[in-house]
Amino acid sequence: MLTLYKPGTGWLHRMPAGPKLLLVLSVVLGVSLLPSHWFSAGLAAAAGILGYALAGLGPGLHGIRELGRQVFAIRWVIVVTLASQLVFMGPEPALANAARVGAAIVLAALLALTTRVTELLDAIETGLRPLARLGLDPQRIALLLTVTISTIPVLGRRASEVRDAQRARGARNNPRTFVVPFLIVALKHADELGDALTARGVR
């Protein structure tokens, strides 16, 4: 689910993680700052298509097929953005904003598709190193990001186990009876994760 990385040999794969992070951030920022006009929707869509077509993700239309998969994965984000903005702002800003949000997400996914988390971790650590002078620990911040990413699917599975256990005992889906046991398993997981990090030499 959260492991988007796909091995490859294209130029974006070969690009060092730090400059790649800056490049993707710049493009995403550029798309996000487009005005809410009709032409912005076209520009945002074009940026997404060009990004995937030129990223060197694979031979032929491989990049475009990957774009299709990414757009499908975030279809509800696009639909909800489009629908809510249609109601409150009208068709032109709704289409432009939905296209900008969609393009920003799929373009950001290019970073995850072409970069290993360890490389990203190193790049973030290096990028944050100047903050060490302010007393911040770049290694710890990078680790925090990684652990957060890796914990999401585990907690998702634990939530589904809690729901299954409740159904097995005849309980209906009820947020009140779900929250307490889920909180307990989440805290237990946090304890175990802390021990595991300590055991693996993390301060």
Added chain:
Amino acid sequence: MSRNGLHLKNVGVRLGDTDVLHDVSLDLDARTVAVIGENGSGKSTFARLVGGLLPRASGELGVLGLDPARRAAELRRRIAIVFSNPDAQIIMPTVAEDVVFSLRADRLPTAELEERVAAALERFGLTDLAERASHDLSGGQKQMLALCGAFVRNPELVIADEPTAYLDARNARRVADHLFEDTGHRLVLVTHDLALAARCDQAVLFAGGSLVAHGEPDGIIARYEAVLAC
């Protein structure tokens, strides 16, 4: 103090207001040690204490000749801990990256890092799964990944707390074979599986937070079975 094994003298552990381990005195220099006892007997507390995850409230403790309270960082470089729940031990999104994570603090040259990771993946049968999402693996594969992440650091001591608890017979056997394979490491194995305990050189029996007996596995297991029969 034992230079290579475990040395405990009148060691006690408190969690909140409760004494969870009291007055444990023990000197062990065996390569493999089984820790057995009923649920709540203090086995896991003992493992966590020896692994430096819990502080002692009293007494004297030496693990590989080091005091975990004073030289925790050095001890962590020399030991590895494997838990029963592999989900909590997997940190990185892919199998290979998770193994790399274990060596991250060592700042190895890239070539050496890749070589060690590849060798470890090969040894634990994970080479073909290297790019797979760690959390999508089966329970057995996850525990193999946890072992791989532990052994890639070439630990001198491996502490395994019920590492086969969630596994089927085939995977439990594979995990046990890796733990017992003599690669120069020592093993402290907390287990309810008495057949596994019998494979160890020494066994330790806990009950109610106290050390009841230690010695040759056959005698200790027989004593434990006599307690279970009551």
